[in-house]
Amino acid sequence: MSSDVSDPGLAESGVRRIEWADRSMPVLRRIREQFAVERPLDGLKIAACMHVTTETANLIRTLQAGGAEVALAASNPLSTQDDTAAALVKEYGAAVFARQGVDRDGYYRHIHQALEIGPDLVLDDGCDLVNTLHTERLDLADGVRAGCESTTTGVIRLHQMARENALRFPMVAVNDTDTKHMFDNRYGTGQSTLDGIVRATNTLLAGKTIVIAGFGYCGRGLAERARGMGGRVVVTEIDPVKALDAVLQGYRVQPMAQAAEDGDIFITVTGNTDVIGAEHFARMKDGAILANSGHFDVEIDVRALADLTVEIRHEVRPQADEYVLADGRRLVLLAEGRLVNLAAAEGHPAAVMDMSFADQALTCEWLVGQDLAPGVYDVPEAIDTEVARLKLGSMDIEIDALTQDQEIYLSSWRRGS
Structure with missing residues (x-):
């Protein structure tokens, strides 16, 4: 063939x-x-x-x-x-x-x-x-x-x-x-996404406000590692249960419209479309970094970003394009909005x-x-x-096994506590 x-x-x-x-x-x-x-x-x-x-x-x-x-x-x-x-x-x-x-x-x-x-x-x-x-x-x-x-x-x-x-x-x-879910989404995406962002921008994560859209397995892994690198993590969510989980883990939870004003780095991991759009770009600070590690190039509305732009400076760094808005603010889009962990890293x-x-x-x-x-x-x-x-x-790790009595206990309703 x-x-x-x-x-x-x-x-x-x-x-x-x-x-x-x-x-x-x-x-x-x-x-x-x-x-x-x-x-x-x-x-x-x-x-x-x-x-x-x-x-x-x-x-x-x-x-x-x-x-x-x-x-x-x-x-x-x-x-x-x-x-x-x-x-x-x-x-x-x-x-x-x-x-x-x-x-x-x-x-x-x-x-x-x-x-x-x-x-x-x-x-x-x-x-x-x-x-x-x-x-x-x-x-x-x-x-x-x-x-x-x-x-x-x-x-x-x-x-x-x-x-x-x-x-x-x-x-x-x-x-x-x-x-x-555990290895690929949480530990894999968590590490490789930040790896891609750092390779593309050489930015220091410590002290930055890092906005993570989505708190599924990928979002949790990202939040853990971003916080471990010294980032101030903000989570955006549509699911009340996941939002509550993020709050109880100590993260700040906000709507994207509000987080857009504070974020230094934005990362989408939702699997959905138009998670970050024109109304959010309008509120972002100069130099904000936009990255996607969720699904293809639809999570960040790249067309809307281009419509707001007076100049696109391609490849200011490998896999980093700078969009200059009419008011002079610059937004940096990584990997054309595609998966940053694969396009900008390995x-x-x-x-x-x-x-x-x-x-x-x-x-x-x-x-x-x-x-x-x-x-x-x-x-x-x-x-x-x-x-x-x-x-x-x-990994040369051993674990315990149930005894016969433990198996009987777990499988029987007739034995009391």
Whole structure:
């Protein structure tokens, strides 16, 4: 099968980086070794739309070890690592359609090219591949047995499709596992987002007012780490329960319209659209930094920002564009409003993706033996538990086990206190 990558000559560099990431991914490595022996995915074709990074490369290697043929398109052009893409094609035999920085047309062209494999299983990161199957490639949709989705936004879309009886095959919400919420969203997004902001701006976080839109798992992780770096954290929310949680954890909670006047750095992690818009830009102080680590480039209304602008100074620093407003104020937009942790940094540390991709690999294995109706399904609890167990083992950490008497006590209602 053909591929579309920027420079096959970068493969050697990509291999080095992939192997470096693999050192921090012991759980996935153990699954890959098991897959190589058992071959649970023999004969299956998998189409994936994911971030083309070194960590993803090690997931692709694991699926291949299980016997699968894999075609990969990029879920975010700004996160694509061209050397990783080249290595996957030249050294590991995957079909890859990804070039760093391609435009919207190129992005969807690559998704269509990956789907030409005629997939049995699909792996998606934002639901664009699944959406394409349901809107433009219905000829291939009926051949898909099942798939996995690894983002909050993607899962929201899938549930809506299921409610409208539009979903044509079963999808597993890998995003909703406890291990992914804990490691990927909380610890991964929390660290990698601040890493991207610091790389793009070289700003000091200590003493800054950092406004975080959304207090889900990603928002909590960000707030913890921003406070740990000396930031004064403000949280904006639409959910009363999450807002109350933020208050009780000691954060200031305000509407965005109010926080806009005080913030030095704004970070969106909601999965929704137009979280920061024209009315907020109008209130921001000179030099405010705008970053998104939630969903694509829709959370910050970049078009509204451009409409208010008299001059755009592109690349004042790598991945930092300065928008000069009519009154002379300057607002700095990072990564064009796309995911700052992937565009301006390297995404989650490999040790984080180790668990998320272990969930993905074991869920693919589980799906092979299932006959599910179209709908959205949770990852079996046994898989989530096994991934956590393997991770603890890789860290040489042991935990207690229930005694027989304790198991009886927990499972019986007849025994009193």
